[in-house]
Amino acid sequence: MSMLRCVAALMIAVSVASLAVAEEDTRVKGHIDGAHGSAAVEPAASANMRLGTPLTSDDIAKWDRTIFPDGRGLPPGRGSAKEGRVIYEQKCARCHGEHGEGGTSEELVSGPTPPSPDNPSKAIGSYWPYATTIFDFVRRSMPPAAPGSLSADETYAVTAYLLAANAIIPESAEMNAETLAAVRMPNRDGFIWIDVKK
Amino acid sequence: MARKLASEDLTPVAGGGLLHRRLFLKAGLVLATAQTATSLRAEEVAATTPRAKPEDPADPSWIHKPGLPFTGYGTPSKYEKHVVRNIGGNRTPQGDGVSWTPLEELEGIVTPSGLHFERHHDGVPDIDPAVHRLVIHGLVQRPLEFTVANLLRYPMRSRFLFIECGGNSNAGWHEEPIQRPAGSFHGLVSCSEWTGVPLSLLLDEAGVDPKASWVIAEGADAGLLNVSLPLSKLMDDAMVGLYQNGERVRPENGYPLRLIVPGWEGITNVKWLRRLHVTDAPAMTRNETAKYTELLPSGKARMFTFVMDAKSLITSPSPGQKMHGANVYEIRGLAWSGRGKISKVEVSADGGKSWAEAELQDPVMSQCFTRFRSPWAWDGKAALLKSRATDETGYVQPERDVLIKERGREGYFHYNAIVCWAVDEDGTISHVYA
Numbered sequence: 001m002s003m004l005r006c007v008a009a010l011m012i013a014v015s016v017a018s019l020a021v022a023e024e025d026t027r028v029k030g031h032i033d034g035a036h037g038s039a040a041v042e043p044a045a046s047a048n049m050r051l052g053t054p055l056t057s058d059d060i061a062k063w064d065r066t067i068f069p070d071g072r073g074l075p076p077g078r079g080s081a082k083e084g085r086v087i088y089e090q091k092c093a094r095c096h097g098e099h100g101e102g103g104t105s106e107e108l109v110s111g112p113t114p115p116s117p118d119n120p121s122k123a124i125g126s127y128w129p130y131a132t133t134i135f136d137f138v139r140r141s142m143p144p145a146a147p148g149s150l151s152a153d154e155t156y157a158v159t160a161y162l163l164a165a166n167a168i169i170p171e172s173a174e175m176n177a178e179t180l181a182a183v184r185m186p187n188r189d190g191f192i193w194i195d196v197k198k
Numbered sequence: 199m200a201r202k203l204a205s206e207d208l209t210p211v212a213g214g215g216l217l218h219r220r221l222f223l224k225a226g227l228v229l230a231t232a233q234t235a236t237s238l239r240a241e242e243v244a245a246t247t248p249r250a251k252p253e254d255p256a257d258p259s260w261i262h263k264p265g266l267p268f269t270g271y272g273t274p275s276k277y278e279k280h281v282v283r284n285i286g287g288n289r290t291p292q293g294d295g296v297s298w299t300p301l302e303e304l305e306g307i308v309t310p311s312g313l314h315f316e317r318h319h320d321g322v323p324d325i326d327p328a329v330h331r332l333v334i335h336g337l338v339q340r341p342l343e344f345t346v347a348n349l350l351r352y353p354m355r356s357r358f359l360f361i362e363c364g365g366n367s368n369a370g371w372h373e374e375p376i377q378r379p380a381g382s383f384h385g386l387v388s389c390s391e392w393t394g395v396p397l398s399l400l401l402d403e404a405g406v407d408p409k410a411s412w413v414i415a416e417g418a419d420a421g422l423l424n425v426s427l428p429l430s431k432l433m434d435d436a437m438v439g440l441y442q443n444g445e446r447v448r449p450e451n452g453y454p455l456r457l458i459v460p461g462w463e464g465i466t467n468v469k470w471l472r473r474l475h476v477t478d479a480p481a482m483t484r485n486e487t488a489k490y491t492e493l494l495p496s497g498k499a500r501m502f503t504f505v506m507d508a509k510s511l512i513t514s515p516s517p518g519q520k521m522h523g524a525n526v527y528e529i530r531g532l533a534w535s536g537r538g539k540i541s542k543v544e545v546s547a548d549g550g551k552s553w554a555e556a557e558l559q560d561p562v563m564s565q566c567f568t569r570f571r572s573p574w575a576w577d578g579k580a581a582l583l584k585s586r587a588t589d590e591t592g593y594v595q596p597e598r599d600v601l602i603k604e605r606g607r608e609g610y611f612h613y614n615a616i617v618c619w620a621v622d623e624d625g626t627i628s629h630v631y632a
Contacts, residue, residue, distance in 0.1 A: 051351060052334070052342030052403050060335045061342070065422065066475045069482045075442075076340045076366050095291065105294075116497050120608040122488060128497075130482045137484035141421035144291035146509050191491060192502040 067136040071181025074135065078176040079157025081164035087154055088161050094196045100124075100165050108167045114187040125166030128192055131183035134159045135175075156180070208526070208575055212554035214582075217577040219557040222528065222573055232515030232527065232627070283381045293321030293340055293420070296363070297372050298385035301532065302326025302516045303551070307559075307567040309388035311443045316450050317386065318422040323470055326453040330418065332400075332438065336476035339405030340469070345455045352395040357437070357460065358566045360534045362387035362506045364463035364490050370598065370613040374627040383629070384617070387534070389567035392458045393441035397474075398433045406433075406476055413455055414475040414483075415468040426480035427459065427466055430502070435460050438471065461536030461565040461613075462504040465490055485606040492609030502598060506536035508595050509614040510543050510587035511568070521625030524578035529556070533568045535589035540568040542588040547574060547616065549582030549632045550597065556585070564590075581621040582632050599632055 055063075066075035089098075098103060100109030104172070110123035121127060124134065139155045142148050150158065160175040169175075169183060201535045211218050235305040253259060274281065281304075283297035297316040299309055309315075316322075327346040335341035352570040376383055407427065413432055416424040427436075439447055439458040446455045452469030465532035467486055480486065480502075492500040510533035515521060533540045539562055544553035556572040570585070587595045596604075598615035605612075 049352060049403055051348040052340070052400070054342050055333065055335060055341040055343050060333075060341055063333050064335065064475065065416070065472055066424070066477070066481050068477075068479060070479075105291075114497055115493055115499075115608075117495055117606070120493055121486060122493065124488075125607040127493075128488050130487065132486055133482055133484050136424075136481070137488075137500050140424070141320065141484075143422070144293065147320065147420045190497065191487075193492075193502050194500050196502050 001194060022055075025035075025047050065136075067132050067139075069113055069130040069181075070133050071132060074132065074177035074180060075152045076177065077152030077156050078151050078174050079155070079160050080174050081160040081171050082171070084157035084159070084161025084164075087150070087158050091150075095144075099108070100162065108162055112167045112186045114190050123166070124162055125168055127187050127188065127190070129164060129185050131159070131168070131180055131185055134162055135180060205355045207513055210554075212546065212548075213321060214551075215577055216545060216547050216554035217526070217573040217575055218557055219572055222557075222571070225423065231236075232519040232521050232625075241287045269551060278611070284379075284385070285314065286382065291320065293299065294319055294387060299380045300379065301385045301387075301505070301511065302379050302513045302518065304513075305569075306528070306571050307389055308443060308533070309390060310475060310565075311390065311445065311448050312449070313482040314361075314388040314390060314442070314448070314451055315363065315386045317365075317464060318419070318450070319423055322450045325418060325454060325470060326447070330454050330470075330472065332455065332471060332474045333477065334404045335473075337407035337478065337485060337620035338401075338476050339407070340403070342400075342404050344400065346440075349395055349455065352399055353397055354393050354440070355437065356391055356393040356441075357458075358389065358391050358561075358563050359458065359460050360387055360389040360506075360565065360567050361458075361467050362509075362534070362536075363466050364465060364503070364506075364611040366464075367509075367613040368610050370615055370617075371602075371607050371610065375399040375631050377517060377629055379518040380511060380513055384511050386464070389534070390442045390445065392437065392439045393439040393444075394458060397436040397438055397457075400438065401429075401433060401474075401476070404476070406571040409478055411478045412477050412480050414473075415466075416473040416475070417452075417456075418472040423465075423468065423485065424481065424483045425466055425468060425485055426483060427504075429476065431459065431462070431472075437607045438451070439467075454499035456621060459504075461506060461538075462491065463506055463536075466504060470542050490611055492605060492611050494609065495606035500612075503612055506534075507612065507614045508535035508537065508540065508587045508589040508593050510540075510585040510595055511617055512545070512583055512585050515583070515621065515627050517621055517627050517629050519627055521576060521621060521627070523625065524576055527574045527576055529572040529574050529583065529585075531556075531570050531585050533558075533587040534566065534590075535583070535587065535593065536565055536591040538595060539564045540587055541590045543568070543570040544586045544588075545570075545572045545574075546584040546586070547576075549580045550584050550586075550616070553586065576621070578623060580623055582630070583619045583621060583625045584616050 084154040095105035096108050106121045110126040112125045115126050156175045163169045164171050283389050285297045291428045299313050330345045363386035367384045391622045411429050413429050414426050437458040439456045459467040459473045512531040514530040533543045543556040545556050546553045556570040559569040562568050601615040618630050620628050
């Protein structure tokens with residue numbers, strides 16, 4: 001690291017020299033074929049290397065879309081399985097099957113039982129350890145033709161539909177930031193961390 | 199340098215006719231290579247295509263007329279048009295799939311950038327570098343935003359590194375051995391010189407809180423792919439990759455910038471990187487829970503299996519190629535390990551009953567492709583070719599039955615077992631489990 005910082009300091013001097021060379025190159029090139037314009041050679045970052053621009057909390061709010069298993073990051077909103085079923089049929093069933101049984105894309109619905117050698121299902125009910133993951137993935141990535149197009153309410157509704165279809169929550173349950181974070185998935189403890197310690 | 203072969207040169211050092219690895223270095227002898235499937239096809243075409251006047255190799259037409267003009271950006275010879283990525287696995291939706299590096303067509307250790315494998319979850323975004331930003335926020339003293347132009351001004355470093363998809367070689371879990379060219383089975387791995395800014399410089403500038411232990415990395419593709427990574431690895435040797443093989447990273451490999459996480463599975467090397475959320479716990483995203491985890495026979499699943507274990511593969515001879523009859527051949531292949539340098543590759547011509555050490559071609563670099571070569575006197579009889587890699591930690595690439603006994607068959611990811619090619623008496627090569 002300290003080596004790199006020394007390099008950074010040296011590069012200031014070097015970049016001044018290379019700037020001159022670059023200008024000369026441009027002249028030569030222009031003379032030969034009439035081409036003009038070349039990238040300006042920016043001075044290297046200083047030893048302090050403060051090229052990042054500070055962000056305000058309002059700026060960060062526009063970027064931050066992380067949702068954690070404990071519910072941190074979940075937006076306001078609500079949705080029910082009944083509402084979600086309608087959205088699912090319109091936007092998801094074509095690839096995932098009419099009832100989440102899978103199609104050109106993976107199956108989503110299985111019983112609420114962890115996987116076993118007889119039933120090595122990786123569908124939501126049997127495999128997914130956290131319900132918040134459904135919300136996060138649907139909101140950022142689905143549907144593939146228009147990711148990010150579902151509102152928070154619609155995303156809660158689709159999440160509720162998928163959880164109810166997997167018999168993890170009752171058909172009548174409403175999902176919101178609080179109730180979704182409280183859902184305990186059947187396979188919560190089904191994972192062994194390998195290359196990082198808990 | 200070339201000299202006549204002495205009879206002792208052709209004394210095998212292992213079963214099936216494997217010769218001493220240094221034979222070619224001292225003898226410089228002329229030998230056969232397996233003919234590629236594509237050159238076989240080219241010969242068939244040439245044989246059946248009538249030509250007005252055949253070219254005379256001693257006096258071909260192109261030595262008597264001016265050649266083609268200069269080009270702004272060169273492309274491979276038109277005679278090499280068949281050397282392309284094999285696009286596969288595309289389903290509905292279209293942008294979710296892979297393209298395989300044709301490993302069996304390539305030599306050396308660097309993958310041409312245009313042949314680097316692809317795995318996209320929703321296509322290749324068309325990113326304007328003037329608009330793109332990298333944001334670092336969360337458990338930091340100073341949340342920061344970087345333009346691409348500013349990132350290009352930081353001190354950089356280069357490393358030759360392989361990147362391998364966690365799902366590479368997954369057909370190895372199948373009951374029946376898949377019959378495809380080596381690259382269309384194992385080619386979700388490629389090797390490039392990656393140049394960029396050590397991520398620790400940027401994280402230091404933001405001032406990481408001592409409570410932080412994880413970073414959520416997010417790409418700017420459709421779907422905003424996100425994964426959680428331990429902060430310690432990112433501080434240790436990760437880079438913001440800006441250049442690949444000397445030129446700016448190609449769009450399908452993450453332009454204008456991607457995360458480079460040496461030795462770790464492909465998905466952690468987040469392409470089109472736009473956000474690093476420094477935090478104290480993993481986000482448990484879809485791609486680290488529902489995917490890129492490996493279900494074991496016990497019903498439990500391996501999670502955060504970041505490191506790509508040692509693996510090797512014979513690229514020549516390999517399925518789709520054809521032997522030219524009994525002769526001395528050079529067995530050629532690739533080995534790599536996410537844990538460090540390859541320390542040894544052994545090859546077998548008798549299905550693993552006996553092994554001979556292969557020559558490792560310089561340079562041998564950590565977490566990088568290593569090219570191995572081994573001379574082989576093929577007697578024209580049926581043979582079973584295998585290669586077995588050992589890395590500097592002492593880890594030895596496992597046989598398939600050992601891997602399956604440990605992991606079962608539902609893991610899908612991280613298949614790194616020894617690969618076996620069967621050479622038939624007629625010179626055809628197929629994939630077998632043996």
